Every structure is written in C-alpha cells, then in structure tokens.
Amino acid sequence: MLFGVVSDVAMAAAVLLTALGVLAWVTSRPHSGDMLEVSQLYVYPVKSLRGTALKTAHVGKYGMVGDRTFSLQRVHRNENKEITRYETVLAGYYLQMALFRASVEFNEEFENAPGAEVIVSWHGRGTDFDTARNVHTEDQIRFPLRPSIEGREKIDTVLHTSEAPAYDMGDEYATWFSDRLGMEIRLVYIGDGSRPVLGSFAPNSRAGLLKGRLVSRLRGLVPGLAYTPERLVFNDIAHYLVVTEESNNQVTSRLEAGYEMDVRKFRPNIVVKGASGPFVEDYWGELTFDGGIQMPLTANCYRCQSITVDYNTGKTATDDRGMVWKKLNKDRRVDKGAKYSPVFGRYGYCFGESSGKKLFLGQKAQVTYINKERTTFGMFPGQM
Known part of the structure; x- marks a missing residue:
C-alpha cells in the first residue's frame, strides 16, 4: 500500500516537473502576432x-x-x-x-x-x-x-x-x-x-499545453483527476486545417504566368488573410477568433499529390499546376518529422467551451501564440 502511495506521489511529482518545463517553454514564447480576417470557410x-x-x-x-x-x-x-x-x-x-x-x-x-x-x-x-x-x-x-x-x-x-x-x-x-x-x-x-487523436497532435498532449489552459491540462495528467482526450471523426489529424491567403499567393507566384493555385486543393477548413508574410503560420501556436473561440495549432500539414489534381479530369494536371508539389518540395520540406514532403498549413483544435459558437466570413482573429521554433510532426517540444 505504501509503495502505491509513493508511486502516485512520484508520478505526480514527475508530471509537475514536466508541466513546469512546459510552462517555461510556453511563457518564453511571444504571445501576440498578426491580426487576421477569415476570408473563406469550407466543410467536407x-x-x-x-x-x-x-x-x-x-x-x-x-x-x-x-x-x-x-x-x-x-x-x-x-x-x-x-x-x-x-x-x-x-x-x-x-x-x-x-x-x-x-x-x-x-x-x-x-x-x-x-x-x-x-x-x-x-x-x-x-x-x-x-x-x-x-x-x-x-x-x-x-x-x-x-x-x-x-x-x-x-x-x-x-x-x-x-x-x-x-x-x-x-x-x-x-x-x-x-x-x-x-x-x-x-x-x-x-x-x-469517434477516433482517438494519436501522438503529440492533441491540445491535451505536452505540445498543446498553452497559456490559460495549464491547470485544466494538468487534470488530464495527474492520477485521479479528470482527463478527456481529444477525438476525431474522419478528419486527418485534427479538427481544423488553417491556411493563409498570403502563402497561397506565394504558391501562385511559383507557377507559370496565367495560372493560379486554387486554395481549395489544400482542403482547408479556414482560410485567413492578413498574415505578415507567406508561411509565417509555420510558427503559429494559437489563434483566437472574435467571440472567444480559441484554437491551438499543434502540427504542420504535410502535403500529398492531391494538390496537383485537375478537377476536370480527376488526374494530375498536365500544365504547370501539375508540378506544384515538386515546386513546393524544393524548399518547403521544413518539418523534420515529415522530411520528404512539403508543408502547407497548420492543424488546430477548438476547446469544448467553443462548441456551438460560430465562425463566419469577415470574422477577426489574432495570432495569440507564436512558437520559437516550428513544431515537429509526431514529436513533443522536448524532443525537438
């Protein structure tokens, strides 16, 4: 019995030390960033x-x-x-x-x-x-x-x-x-x-321990306290995929004159505009939307060949748009957890209290966390 008590205390102490380390990691990051606007919303x-x-x-x-x-x-x-x-x-x-x-x-x-x-x-x-x-x-x-x-x-x-x-x-x-x-x-x-969220992608993982949520996350780590893991339906990795118009425009600039990158091929849920530059979202850790919707961003989205498709034929586009994956792969392999694929966009979650609230075109949002380094697909901050 005594051994069990000691084990529980040791486990709680280990969790607390981990939390303090994560807290130091969180508080060392910049806590404000670009002011954004929702420009497109998609459901699949x-x-x-x-x-x-x-x-x-x-x-x-x-x-x-x-x-x-x-x-x-x-x-x-x-x-x-x-x-x-x-x-x-x-x-x-x-x-x-x-x-x-x-x-x-x-x-x-x-x-x-x-x-x-x-x-x-x-x-x-x-x-x-x-x-x-x-x-x-x-x-x-x-x-x-x-x-x-x-x-x-x-x-x-x-x-x-x-x-x-x-x-x-x-x-x-x-x-x-x-x-x-x-x-x-x-x-x-x-x-x-529903499906379980695996690895380090969920806000209840160490990668998702964010300001204002530390205590509630600790409840999920300390024995005897309530813990509700995030779940998914048939979403890939997270509840939401966020991309920016600025990054999509930069992809367009890589194509031959006369062609544009259709942002829908990235299959986003939320498209925002107002980012200070292309691909700055690589470092975003959290968005806060008007109406009190907080969305931790926990992982990069690495890209497959679906972004090369021609909607009219169901095949890879025969023009320069069919080369977009290769063009991105030259310099967008920025996640060592997915080192053979280009990154475009960020995966995110909404907390339970946001359920029932609205996202809408023209809604304002702000980047409320900026990571010092890019997150690594499948890894916790301490492992990067």
Missing part, C-alpha cells in the same frame, strides 16, 4: 470528396458541424471472395475523388440538424474514369447528414492508424459509388463514434 461532409464553401460554420464537438462524418471504404477480398479488410479512400491515392462534390443543405439547422442533408454529385462523365457509361442512375444522390444508426451494420475503419467503428449506409449508396469508381465501395457514417 464525405472524407476525400470535394467540399463546399460556407458563409457561416458552427463549431462542433469534433470540428465544423457536418465536416467529414462520412467516408468511403474500399472493400478488399481474397481469392475466396471473403472480405479481408476495408481501406479508407484517400484523395492522395485516388485523385479521381476530385470528380465528386459534396455539400450540406442545413435548412438553417446546425447543432442537431435533423433535417440537414448531404448532396453528392459526380462530374466524371466523359473522363477516363467514366466507368458508369452503362449506368443510368442520376449523377447526384442525397442522404441525411445525421442518419439513424438503428439496425445498420458496423464496419471497422482505420485512418492513419487511428481506428473507429462506423455504420454502413447500405447497398443503394454503395452501388452508386462503386459504379462510378469502378471498385467495390461502402459509404459509412461514424455516427456516435
């Missing part, structure tokens, strides 16, 4: 499909309401036609996902959204991916944003090694997507489930 109801622009977005439990609660799962079978695994379909490996567009019709209802619908349209007719030539169903489908999960079969999904069960939406939707992708596909809904 189905993972890897093109999303839709919003004027107003509501902060939900795991990101924007309506963002990435569905995904497509490719079915893999063995020689006996038995299912061996499900693969989450990612745009970086299947560029033809750009031929699908998904939007949400909220009907002015957000948090519970009983009447909201997802609308998916396919724009692949006449392309090399037109496997639906003999299919006569309409190239648009609709389904509830929050469908009933009663009686639905569960599928075990994996995204970036983070696991979650999800609910199969049925044969009608599976057939619709399978016909247009030329492979066996199931549409799944995460429902009341």
Whole structure:
C-alpha cells in the first residue's frame, strides 16, 4: 500500500516537473502576432470528396458541424471472395475523388440538424474514369447528414492508424459509388463514434499545453483527476486545417504566368488573410477568433499529390499546376518529422467551451501564440 502511495506521489511529482518545463517553454514564447480576417470557410461532409464553401460554420464537438462524418471504404477480398479488410479512400491515392462534390443543405439547422442533408454529385462523365457509361442512375444522390444508426451494420475503419467503428449506409449508396469508381465501395457514417487523436497532435498532449489552459491540462495528467482526450471523426489529424491567403499567393507566384493555385486543393477548413508574410503560420501556436473561440495549432500539414489534381479530369494536371508539389518540395520540406514532403498549413483544435459558437466570413482573429521554433510532426517540444 505504501509503495502505491509513493508511486502516485512520484508520478505526480514527475508530471509537475514536466508541466513546469512546459510552462517555461510556453511563457518564453511571444504571445501576440498578426491580426487576421477569415476570408473563406469550407466543410467536407464525405472524407476525400470535394467540399463546399460556407458563409457561416458552427463549431462542433469534433470540428465544423457536418465536416467529414462520412467516408468511403474500399472493400478488399481474397481469392475466396471473403472480405479481408476495408481501406479508407484517400484523395492522395485516388485523385479521381476530385470528380465528386459534396455539400450540406442545413435548412438553417446546425447543432442537431435533423433535417440537414448531404448532396453528392459526380462530374466524371466523359473522363477516363467514366466507368458508369452503362449506368443510368442520376449523377447526384442525397442522404441525411445525421442518419439513424438503428439496425445498420458496423464496419471497422482505420485512418492513419487511428481506428473507429462506423455504420454502413447500405447497398443503394454503395452501388452508386462503386459504379462510378469502378471498385467495390461502402459509404459509412461514424455516427456516435469517434477516433482517438494519436501522438503529440492533441491540445491535451505536452505540445498543446498553452497559456490559460495549464491547470485544466494538468487534470488530464495527474492520477485521479479528470482527463478527456481529444477525438476525431474522419478528419486527418485534427479538427481544423488553417491556411493563409498570403502563402497561397506565394504558391501562385511559383507557377507559370496565367495560372493560379486554387486554395481549395489544400482542403482547408479556414482560410485567413492578413498574415505578415507567406508561411509565417509555420510558427503559429494559437489563434483566437472574435467571440472567444480559441484554437491551438499543434502540427504542420504535410502535403500529398492531391494538390496537383485537375478537377476536370480527376488526374494530375498536365500544365504547370501539375508540378506544384515538386515546386513546393524544393524548399518547403521544413518539418523534420515529415522530411520528404512539403508543408502547407497548420492543424488546430477548438476547446469544448467553443462548441456551438460560430465562425463566419469577415470574422477577426489574432495570432495569440507564436512558437520559437516550428513544431515537429509526431514529436513533443522536448524532443525537438
């Protein structure tokens, strides 16, 4: 018994020393930065499909309401036609996902959204991916944003090694997507489930211990005190992806005259303007939006080939825009945790008290933390 008490005390002491070290790291950083404005907002109801622009977005439990609660799962079978695994379909490996567009019709209802619908349209007719030539169903489908999960079969999904069960939406939707992708596909809904945030990307990790939140974070580290780990739906690494117009404009400057970089290919949730220069966001540690929304930024977003896609063909663009990944890779490999890929944008979270608040076009924000050094993908500050 005494040994257990001593162990608990030792653990608490170790946690306290860690916290003090992190506090020193936090307080040594500049605490104010650029004044910004939200210029674009995007939501992606189905993972890897093109999303839709919003004027107003509501902060939900795991990101924007309506963002990435569905995904497509490719079915893999063995020689006996038995299912061996499900693969989450990612745009970086299947560029033809750009031929699908998904939007949400909220009907002015957000948090519970009983009447909201997802609308998916396919724009692949006449392309090399037109496997639906003999299919006569309409190239648009609709389904509830929050469908009933009663009686639905569960599928075990994996995204970036983070696991979650999800609910199969049925044969009608599976057939619709399978016909247009030329492979066996199931549409799944995460429902009341979620995925764990792994590694150092969550605000409750040491990387996320920020001013004003230290005590609440310590509750998650000290034995016997409440701890609620961050969770995700089908978002990649975090609840939000933030990019700047200034960085996107700098990417445009790398392209041949007459071409522009479409910021939507970076798949942001929030686009801001007003940054003091391109790529200064590499060092941003927290944004605070008008209305009291605090958003710790905990990791860089390293980029895959999806940014090279031509929306009209579902393939790599044949003009200079198809070279954008290589152009960025020359000097934007700035994260030693992802040393073979270029960085563009920052992943972020919102705390629980922000749930239900609004993000909107024209909203003001400020950089309220600036890191001394770039964060390292998958590593804590003390390991960098």
